[in-house]
Structure formats: structure tokens, C-alpha cells
């Protein structure tokens with residue numbers, strides 16, 4: 001064997017091995033790069049998903065806030081409206097109360113007056129009856145009969161009494177009295 005050729009072969013082998021090693025390295029690098037690209041893509045995907053989620057969250061929050069705002073405005077308007085209606089009806093109510101109070105006061109005052117007049121009349125009537133009752137005997141101005149139960153008193157003359165019969169014959173049969181004088185009918189109540 002030729003030593004020189006041996007060395008040459010050895011060198012060639014070395015070179016071949018070196019080339020192979022380089023290729024392997026290159027392949028490894030390539031794979032590494034692809035892996036990284038893959039990772040980048042994954043990242044991008046995740047970013048897109050995150051962005052979509054973020055957008056969705058923002059939209060949801062915006063919708064929620066607008067709904068809240070809408071509700072808030074609605075509530076505010078409702079309360080203002082109610083207050084307005086309340087104020088209005090309170091004013092009306094107060095006005096009606098005033099009118100009603102005045103009407104009631106008027107009725108009350110009228111009733112009070114009526115009661116006073118009624119009581120006065122009752123008192124007068126009672127006095128009259130008592131007065132009549134106390135006087136034991138009245139005589140008819142014309143026939144001189146004693147007057148009992150029902151008779152008439154001249155409202156213009158003092159102590160002028162006549163019986164029912166003479167009253168029916170007044171201004172006839174010489175039973176004359178002043179023509180425009182009126183008579184009051186008197187009923188005597190015996191207790």
C-alpha cells in the first residue's frame with residue numbers, strides 16, 4: 001500500500017465527513033427555523049384570538065354600559081315625570097281642598113244660622129203656647145164665648161180674640177173688624 005495514497009484517502013474521507021456534518025448542521029438549522037416560524041404562526045393565531053376576545057369583551061362592556069345608561073336615563077325621566085305629576089296633582093288637590101273647605105264652611109255657617117233661627121222659633125212658639133196656656137180664659141170679642149182649642153188673634157190689635165165661628169162670619173152679620181187686619185190661628189195645647 002502506498003502511504004501517500006492512504007493519506008490522500010484519509011483527507012478525502014475527512015472532507016466527506018466534514019461536508020456531511022455541515023449538511024446535518026444545516027438541516028438542523030433549517031428545522032429550527034421552521035419550528036420558530038411555526039411558533040410565530042401560533043403566536044399570531046393566539047394574538048388574533050386574544051384580539052377577538054378583547055374586542056368581544058369591549059363590545060360587551062360597551063353594550064352593558066349603554067344599557068345601564070339607558071336604564072339610568074329612563075329611571076331619571078320616570079322619577080322626574082312622577083314628581084311632575086305629583087306636584088301637579090298636589091296643587092290640584094290643594095286647590096280642591098280649598099274649594100271643598102269653603103263649601104263645607106259655608107254649609108256649616110248656614111246650618112248654624114238655621115239652627116239659631118230654628119231654636120229661636122221653637123222658643124218663641126213655646127213661649128207663645130205657655131203664655132196662652134197660662135192665661136186661663138180668653139173670650140171671643142163678638143160672642144163672648146170662652147175660647148178653647150182653636151181660636152184667632154188679631155195680629156195688629158192688642159188682645160183681640162175671636163172664635164172660629166165668628167171668624168167665618170167676619171165682616172158679615174155685624175161682625176166688623178178693620179178690613180186689612182190679619183189673624184193668627186192659635187192652637188192651645190193642654191198638657
Ligand SMILES: [Zn+2]
Nearest residue numbers: 140143163166
Ligand atoms: Zn165668637
Ligand SMILES: [Zn+2]
Nearest residue numbers: 154156157181
Ligand atoms: Zn185688629
